[in-house]
Amino acid sequence: MILICLLAALTGCAKGEPENSLTVFNYGLYIDESVLSQFEDETGIRIKYEEAPTPEELYTKYKSGAIKYDVLCTSEYMLQRLINEGELKEIDFSDMQNVSDIGEEYWEFTRSFDPENKYVMPYFWGTVGLLYDKTKVHGDISSWDVIFNGEYAGDFIMPNSMRDAYATALKYLGYSLNTTDEGELREAQELLLSQKKDVSAYLVDEARDEVIAGNAAMAVVYSGEAYYAYEENHDFAYCLPEEGTNLWIDCWGVTRHCENVENAKKFLDFLCREDIAWANYEEVKYASPVKSVMARMSEEGLASDAINPSPEKLAKCEVFIQLPEETTDLLSSLWKELKAQ
Structure with a gap:
């Protein structure tokens, strides 16, 4: 003992x-x-x-x-x-x-x-927005349109994060990033599915470094990642899209x-x-x-x-809220479908 x-x-x-x-x-x-x-x-x-x-x-x-x-x-x-x-x-x-x-x-x-x-x-x-290389784009960036219109196909990075990815599409379509409307979520899904062929990668922490390294013209990032890049090289800029963001x-x-x-x-x-x-x-x-x-x-x-x-600019932003379980389940299902394509 x-x-x-x-x-x-x-x-x-x-x-x-x-x-x-x-x-x-x-x-x-x-x-x-x-x-x-x-x-x-x-x-x-x-x-x-x-x-x-x-x-x-x-x-x-x-x-x-x-x-x-x-x-x-x-x-x-x-x-x-x-x-x-x-x-x-x-x-x-x-x-x-x-x-x-x-x-x-x-x-x-x-x-x-x-x-x-x-x-x-x-x-x-902070916020979610677009980090971009001013030497690789045509003028200043002001809208989410640049990641959906095909102009920079193969040269931009989307977030490998469910809520952030759908937020870009929802805000571009004029919807709340906290929507529980199934029709609006499925419309965002169709937009992201049609966009996928143009996406060079889905990343989180690595997105900033890929833009800094010259492997992409732009990426959807968190604001601190953009400021880090700007301090590395003033050719990098950050856009809070006019449609609003998170x-x-x-x-x-x-x-x-x-x-x-x-x-x-x-x-x-x-x-x-x-x-x-x-x-x-x-x-x-x-x-x-x-x-x-x-x-x-x-x-x-x-x-x-x-x-x-x-x-x-902050007035156009929304804060994420916890979504109802059924909406979270739907989003998770849509996200799996998107990533599997």
């Missing part, structure tokens, strides 16, 4: 005593990984880090239960789903000293799916599996600290909700639609 107790103590598996670690689930290329080591050094809390490329894949992997994640970062409509399913714990922000540096407008943004600001903490926000906010939540909520809160608060938030901005180039980060932005950054779009 003594031997068993000693072994339990040595392995850190004593009943009722959570391991001093956090299992963190995030999108790919969405953090400066050096800050994870810095957090471990400062706190002694070990980070186990996992990634997924899209909200749907993140959700599927999370719900499989194969890994018990403690904290995760995903998009507003998926967070809404997780909240509704009871998968996230409430967070007491009152003793988190750095969280106060998040601008009030971002807490207001999250109230659309977390009405009392109890479950999520804003991380990055405005998104990604946030962190603490899952119901988390046994050490205080460790989770330390990690979330650490991400809001100015030096850490700036390091993450510098790494991923997405707009930060942290006020001290925005105060350090260059005039060039603040003038970019990829970082700071005008109120007029």
